[in-house]
Amino acid sequence: MSLEKNADGGAGRPAPGRVEDVRRGNLVRVLASLAQARTDPDPHPTRADLAARTGLTKASVSSLVAELVDAGLVAESGATRDGERGRPGVGLELSTRRGVVGMEINVDYISAGLLDLGGTLRILRTLERGNRGQSPESVMALLAGLVSDVAAEASAAGIVILGGGLAVPGLVDSASGTVASAPNLHWHAVALQLDRLLPDAPFGTVLHNEANCAALGELWYGHGLDFQDYLFVSGEVGVGGGLVIGSELFAGPHGQAGEVGHMVVEPSGPDCSCGGHGCLETFAGQEAIFSEAGIPAGTASVRLARLGEQLASGDMAAITAVARAGHYLGIAAASTARMMNLSAVVLGGHFTQMGPWIAPAVVQSLADYAPGVVSPARVAVSELGQSAALLGAAGSSLRAVLAAPFSLTPAG
Known part of the structure; x- marks a missing residue:
């Protein structure tokens, strides 16, 4: 002293x-x-x-x-x-009487959940809806309603909410609360009114990238307990990625590292929503897989359920579509593993439902394009499902509370 x-x-x-x-x-x-x-x-x-x-x-x-x-x-x-x-x-x-709220806006749903300080997800609410092309104001209004429901339930249980985190599938500026680019939502340079979500929470709400949040959720509550260095690949309508190195998220100087969904895996491939073409997303995104498997239009949950049924029944169109996605996913993972010296790959999002069929294709592709870099035993399927990004967003808020408890103490 x-x-x-x-x-x-x-x-x-x-x-x-x-x-x-x-x-x-x-x-x-x-x-x-x-x-x-x-x-x-x-x-x-x-x-x-x-x-x-x-x-x-x-x-x-x-x-x-x-x-x-x-x-x-x-x-x-x-x-x-x-x-x-x-x-x-x-x-x-x-204390389990204090908590934080994790929130997610994705293309086909919005969700909100309460995580207590002990790390237990106490409440989870999800609303399926199409958000592509919808105004940020309308989506945020619906999310605010969902958060209000979670807050009311938390209050009834005697839990005080201290802060929150919001995950969005795109490039974001957390400091200003701005979505720089979210192609699958058709949002560009959008400043979100985060203060309306948890107006009474002392730590407020912080905006995060969805894939980075999912990687953090995996780090804190999933395979991060086994792996220290890995690529997390999040499959939704698009394909996101997060890099974990030394048990820490590596987001790069501008927070945009790990965007494997827009890594070019086939130069002559189809156009992508990002403006390029041949990106991983055009082969392993939901629409690409559904189209290849011959699954008709509908909500994401219905189409995923249909895909699961076809895979389980041995339908060759579905099996081929998923294996094709796994092949290109393995190419992207091989390049990333070599570039970043990673030794493991974790598949999350919709890939978890395709695990038994997509993981072998990823393993084979890694063996073909990066032999010896990632062993088959270190290609894992996440067990967190759709809640990974929400858990990561909530966990980030929880850690912000633990890093600044003095703001809540009498002498703070």
Whole structure:
């Protein structure tokens, strides 16, 4: 801790600003330790456990925990044993009475869900609707209604909402809340009125790219527990991607890294919504697969169900369409793995429903174009389904809360 000098040059009292900085940093350390403990055999450490984990004194931990309990971020979970002369201790956990909202706007649906600070998805609401070509104002109004329903249910359960994250399938500027380009929605240079979604939440709502959110959801709640470096490929109407390196999302200097959906996999291929042609999306996007499989027009959920039925029944048109998508997906993954030195690929979004049929084609394509780079055992299918992006958006908000708890404490 730095000390101010008296007029005669001697050391005086600690600089007030520095003392506050230390307190804030220690609040974050205690919360980080509690968050990490969630995956431990004993997920409810005592104050003494936290002191040992953080290197802080027991008195300091007790004071910090008292602040966090008063702020509603930490709760006592019952008596345990702290191992010191058999005296009982009280277990602690991140409060399930505080939460964040994850939201997603996609081409065929909007969704909103509540994630409590313990990492449990408590509420999930989805509304299927066609958003392509719809005005941002109308879509945001519907989303606000869905969020309002989630907030009302949270309030009835005694849960206070602290913030939220919104995932959109396109290039976004999180700082300004602007969608720079979302070709499949037909949105370009759109500033979203995010403050209308959670007007009373102290941490507000932050805009994110859908594929990056899905990659983060996978990192925190899925195969990220097994893989440290991987390409996450999110299949929806379009195809998105996220890069995870060293268990951290790599978004690039402008937040646009990992856009595998618009990687050229066939130079003479068909035109793409991005203005180019031969992109992965034109071979592995939903419309490309449905068209190749001969599935008639309809809602995405109905068409996906029909595709699943045809695959399960051994329909060759469906099997060929999915294998073709997997072939081109493998080409994109091979190039990405070589460029970024990645050793795993995770398939998410609609690819999860095609897993048994598309994964072998991806494995074969990787073996053909990048032999030895990604082993078959490291091509995985996500188990998060359609909720991956929403979980990532909510998880980003949750981590923002844990990184700045001092804004909610009495001295903050």
